[in-house]
Amino acid sequence: MRRRRGTRQAWVGGGVLAVLLVxxxxxxxxxxxxxxxxxxxxxxxxxxxxxxxxxxALGRDLLARLCLGGRVSLAVAACAVSLALALGVxxxxxxxxxxxxxxxxxxxxxxxxxxxxxxxLAIALTAVLGPSLRHVVVALAALGWTGYARLxxxxxxxxxxxxxxxxxxxxxxxxxxxxxxxxxxxxxxxxLVQATFGLSAVIVAEASLSFLGLGAAPPTPSWGGMxxxxxxFMLVAPHAMLVPATALAVTVVALQTLGxxxxxxxxxxxxxxxxxxxx
Amino acid sequence: MSVRRRLLLVLPTLAGIxxxxxxxxxLVPGDPVEIMLGxxxxxxxxxxxxxxxGLDRPFGEQLVHFLHGLVRGDLGHSIAFxxxxxxxxxxRYPATLELAAAALALAVVTGIPLGVLAATHRAGALDVVAxxxxxxxxxxxxxxxxxxxxxxxxMYLGWLPVSGRGGLAHLVLPAVSLAVAMLGILVxxxxxxxxxxxxxxxVLAARARGAPEWLVVWRHAVPTALAPVVTLVGxxxxxxxxxTVVTETVxxxxxxxxxxxxxxxxxxxxxxxxxxxxxxxxxxxxxxxxDLALALLDPRLRDDA
Numbered sequence: 001m002r003r004r005r006g007t008r009q010a011w012v013g014g015g016v017l018a019v020l021l022v023x024x025x026x027x028x029x030x031x032x033x034x035x036x037x038x039x040x041x042x043x044x045x046x047x048x049x050x051x052x053x054x055x056x057a058l059g060r061d062l063l064a065r066l067c068l069g070g071r072v073s074l075a076v077a078a079c080a081v082s083l084a085l086a087l088g089v090x091x092x093x094x095x096x097x098x099x100x101x102x103x104x105x106x107x108x109x110x111x112x113x114x115x116x117x118x119x120x121l122a123i124a125l126t127a128v129l130g131p132s133l134r135h136v137v138v139a140l141a142a143l144g145w146t147g148y149a150r151l152x153x154x155x156x157x158x159x160x161x162x163x164x165x166x167x168x169x170x171x172x173x174x175x176x177x178x179x180x181x182x183x184x185x186x187x188x189x190x191x192l193v194q195a196t197f198g199l200s201a202v203i204v205a206e207a208s209l210s211f212l213g214l215g216a217a218p219p220t221p222s223w224g225g226m227x228x229x230x231x232x233f234m235l236v237a238p239h240a241m242l243v244p245a246t247a248l249a250v251t252v253v254a255l256q257t258l259g260x261x262x263x264x265x266x267x268x269x270x271x272x273x274x275x276x277x278x279x
Numbered sequence: 280m281s282v283r284r285r286l287l288l289v290l291p292t293l294a295g296i297x298x299x300x301x302x303x304x305x306l307v308p309g310d311p312v313e314i315m316l317g318x319x320x321x322x323x324x325x326x327x328x329x330x331x332x333g334l335d336r337p338f339g340e341q342l343v344h345f346l347h348g349l350v351r352g353d354l355g356h357s358i359a360f361x362x363x364x365x366x367x368x369x370x371r372y373p374a375t376l377e378l379a380a381a382a383l384a385l386a387v388v389t390g391i392p393l394g395v396l397a398a399t400h401r402a403g404a405l406d407v408v409a410x411x412x413x414x415x416x417x418x419x420x421x422x423x424x425x426x427x428x429x430x431x432x433x434m435y436l437g438w439l440p441v442s443g444r445g446g447l448a449h450l451v452l453p454a455v456s457l458a459v460a461m462l463g464i465l466v467x468x469x470x471x472x473x474x475x476x477x478x479x480x481x482v483l484a485a486r487a488r489g490a491p492e493w494l495v496v497w498r499h500a501v502p503t504a505l506a507p508v509v510t511l512v513g514x515x516x517x518x519x520x521x522x523t524v525v526t527e528t529v530x531x532x533x534x535x536x537x538x539x540x541x542x543x544x545x546x547x548x549x550x551x552x553x554x555x556x557x558x559x560x561x562x563x564x565x566x567x568x569x570d571l572a573l574a575l576l577d578p579r580l581r582d583d584a
Binding site for chain 2: 108109111112115116117118119120123124127128129130204207208211212213214224227231234235238241242245248249252253
């Protein structure tokens with residue numbers, strides 16, 4: 001049997017991601033190295049057998065911190081994307097289904113959120129609310145929900161007059177039931193692909209916020225924060241910066257590959273419109 | 280979408296941005312005055328600042344005052360810089376403009392030809408190069424490309440300055456790190472768009488007339504393929520002009536993005552409000568100009584179809 005286009009990419013991306021998740025969530029538990037234990041005598045020590053990725057500026061084990069930081073970064077990203085997805089689907093479904101004034105109003109609200117480039121909205125929100133992981137999640141969700149809302153709105157609006165929807169209506173199914181059980185499942189592949197790319201954008205965005213000192217408060221590690229800490233010592237100890245940078249790059253590429261693969265597998269048109277870069 | 284409708288759509292967006300920025304001070308958990316001055320501030324100082332910010336007046340009156348100031352170009356007074364926010368921003372803006380122009384020029388001059396050549400030499404060596412470049416753009420966000428560039432070119436090789444704004448040498452690294460981040464999607468989109476246009480009827484007709492291949496590509500296929508590319512470049516220009524916070528921070532580039540971060544660090548809320556407002560309006564304006572330019576290029580976009 002011939003494999004469908006995208007299968008290999010999806011497996012490679014998903015596989016790398018699975019390995020990352022195991023490494024980040026299970027490995028530290030097995031190794032038992034304290035990511036917070038400082039030892040100034042061996043600060044910025046290069047990689048060695050006992051500490052495979054070396055130590056940071058306070059003599060903390062970089063591998064242990066990388067894993068813990070990965071947990072923070074990935075958990076924050078997953079929460080932010082879930083929140084954005086929930087909000088986006090809700091707003092998009094209401095706008096698409098109700099049409100008219102409701103649609104016009106909600107679409108303008110989406111426009112306002114889209115009027116802030118890149119990270120600006122997230123930066124402004126975390127600046128106002130104060131740095132904490134919960135606020136980072138809220139800020140990143142505020143940045144990302146519009147994409148899901150637009151997709152859902154377009155899908156619901158186009159499905160509204162299809163035969164299967166009218167049939168369900170004729171059978172006495174209410175509006176909410178029709179949208180939930182008959183219309184939204186059709187948008188699931190689109191949303192899944194968008195959410196995969198969204199996850200990679202949010203990971204970079206979270207790292208950028210932490211990098212700017214607006215994310216996880218020290219000593220909680222996050223990849224962006226570690227990158228910023230390492231940057232100060234990059235001439236004497238480049239590993240302190242290159243380690244979190246590489247972890248970020250690998251995660252982002254894995255998610256992009258998975259997203260590309262899923263898009264081909266599920267036959268979803270390419271419609272990444274927004275330019276999300278942690279500039 | 281007709282041009283008039285597109286112009287009208289800008290109004291609610293601008294109004295929304297203004298209201299959002301105004302609500303800023305009211306979103307701060309706790310007392311913004313206390314946060315700005317620190318808890319140990321004298322009562323008299325706090326009262327003075329509260330009056331200066333207008334926080335002692337009713338909400339509606341504050342909004343009117345805020346809008347009245349905006350109309351006159353008054354964005355309030357920066358606490359950290361001890362001068363009007365509008366002046367502080369105006370002093371920083373040329374740096375952002377310079378960096379944005381350099382990065383955009385670099386990305387367009389390399390990205391578009393590479394995308395076109397990748398499409399015409401599909402599956403050839405150039406296509407591989409193009410695909411590698413677009414992957415690089417994805418996995419090297421400026422967030423970590425910028426520090427790595429500094430490490431290699433400023434610290435190890437010592438060719439270029441580490442940070443700051445000055446001559447051309449200071450511009451190279453920040454512009455390159457921004458351009459690489461943009462190149463990825465630019466090359467990918469150009470390639471896909473030109474591939475699509477190469478199958479169009481008018482390109483087929485040009486081929487049938489016996490036009491030489493380079494003329495077919497550059498005179499017939501590329502111009503029709505450029506519409507989505509122009510949109511993308513417009514979006515990117517808007518984002519660049521809005522200040523590139525991370526890159527400006529890494530290179531200590533004195534633009535508006537870094538100003539925003541400084542304002543946040545100093546808890547200078549009027550400055551933060553001013554920066555967000557100016558950045559938002561710039562972005563909306565550039566996107567509007569992009570859409571209008573597209574309507575100029577393609578008559579089909581001028582009226583409601």
